[in-house]
Amino acid sequence: MTKPKSIIDFFSQMLSKREYFIPLIAAQYQFPNHYYGLTSAALLEDLFVDAAINFKNQEHHGLQLERPERTNDQNLTTDAKGEKGWDYKYDGQNYSHKVGSKVQSIALLWDATYELPEDSTYSYPSPIVMVLSNYKNKNATLTIENDEKFQITPLSQYRSKPLSQGQQLLFVKRTPNNDWELLEVIDLVGEQPGIDETLKLQNIWQKLLGHWSNDQAANSIEIFITKQTKKKKIPSDFSSKSVEIDFKALPGVYLFPKDSLQNVRVTKNNRAILLPTEKVQELMNSACTKGNFTYLPNWFTYFATNRSVDLYLVQRAEYDRLNSAARI
Numbered sequence: 001m002t003k004p005k006s007i008i009d010f011f012s013q014m015l016s017k018r019e020y021f022i023p024l025i026a027a028q029y030q031f032p033n034h035y036y037g038l039t040s041a042a043l044l045e046d047l048f049v050d051a052a053i054n055f056k057n058q059e060h061h062g063l064q065l066e067r068p069e070r071t072n073d074q075n076l077t078t079d080a081k082g083e084k085g086w087d088y089k090y091d092g093q094n095y096s097h098k099v100g101s102k103v104q105s106i107a108l109l110w111d112a113t114y115e116l117p118e119d120s121t122y123s124y125p126s127p128i129v130m131v132l133s134n135y136k137n138k139n140a141t142l143t144i145e146n147d148e149k150f151q152i153t154p155l156s157q158y159r160s161k162p163l164s165q166g167q168q169l170l171f172v173k174r175t176p177n178n179d180w181e182l183l184e185v186i187d188l189v190g191e192q193p194g195i196d197e198t199l200k201l202q203n204i205w206q207k208l209l210g211h212w213s214n215d216q217a218a219n220s221i222e223i224f225i226t227k228q229t230k231k232k233k234i235p236s237d238f239s240s241k242s243v244e245i246d247f248k249a250l251p252g253v254y255l256f257p258k259d260s261l262q263n264v265r266v267t268k269n270n271r272a273i274l275l276p277t278e279k280v281q282e283l284m285n286s287a288c289t290k291g292n293f294t295y296l297p298n299w300f301t302y303f304a305t306n307r308s309v310d311l312y313l314v315q316r317a318e319y320d321r322l323n324s325a326a327r328i
Contacts (some may be wrong), residue, residue: 001058004060006064006255006292007091007129008253008293010052010090010254011253011289011294012054012217012219012294015219015295016218017055018218020055021218022300026297027047027308029078029156031043034308044099045087048131048231049193052088067089068088073183093126094126095128096128097129098128101130102134102136103132103297104277104280105277106273106282107271107274107275107276108124108274112268112270114258114273122262122263123264124258124262124264128256130256130284130295131252131253132249134298135247135249136155136247137247137248139151140153140242140246141244141245142226142234144182144241145243150226150234151226152224152226154225155169155225155297156301159302163188163199163230163307164188165188165189165191165195166194166229167188167192167226167235168185168225168226169186169224169225170223171186171207171208171221172223173221174220174224174297178288181242181243182242183221183240185234187236190237199302204223204299204303218295219295220295221297223299224295250293250295251296251297252295254288254292255292256283256287260286265319
């Protein structure tokens with residue numbers, strides 16, 4: 001695999017592999033569903049960094065990717081993590097990592113005692129990598145070549161509500177040029193058991209394996225559902241065609257360069273210094289325009305279990321390895 005040109009290119013390569021994409025997108029749903037807010041955010045960050053270090057060790061061993069040191073030469077605990085505004089170092093550059101389920105304000109400094117200057121500006125000491133797990137707004141308009149428009153919703157939104165006859169299942173690819181290509185259209189027909197059978201993971205997986213052939217990136221394909229309508233449908237043979245989709249923000253990994261975070265106007269509450277939602281959206285739009293974004297489709301959220309991995313069993317595995325016959 002070629003050396004990444006940037007940290008976003010690194011994450012894009014990582015998420016292009018199913019063994020990284022699937023566990024990470026499952027966690028984007030499971031952790032917030034099971035853990036409290038700050039705990040969920042911390043665990044998502046740790047999982048993402050652990051995944052990145054594993055990917056680096058397997059594919060790019062020569063790259064530098066490391067966490068802040070937690071102890072100094074005298075084995076005393078340091079305040080490196082968080083205090084200095086960075087969570088990991090990639091290729092010599094410090095980065096701060098943020099996660100969110102929606103486009104909202106970002107805490108830049110967890111210090112309620114910090115006094116802002118009169119102009120309420122703040123300069124952040126490092127670039128920010130932000131992982132957004134959901135689309136902004138649940139619905140979007142899909143426009144096909146004859147300017148017909150259809151309302152679509154990500155499959156992930158149907159975890160708790162049934163699909164019905166008349167709706168359509170769409171396999172859509174996001175290209176490296178940030179265009180959309182409609183790969184396949186499946187009509188949902190028949191009674192509810194038949195529709196549920198169509199949506200079983202083994203059936204969806206088989207479809208995806210076909211679309212992932214020829215080394216297609218795992219994170220390039222999303223599954224959408226059309227809203228039920230009796231007026232019109234997307235022709236089933238309308239495939240491998242370019243379409244337009246107008247979500248205001250896509251789930252994915254965004255990079256906010258350090259220079260875009262200098263002397264920015266911020267707000268403050270009783271816990272932290274905050275980058276306002278409007279500025280976050282502006283930086284996200286800029287990231288997409290400048291190629292500082294990689295897509296994180298969330299179709300697997302539809303199939304993920306409610307609870308995340310049992311942390312005790314993960315720790316127990318370390319104990320079991322101590323007594324493994326392979327160590328004797």
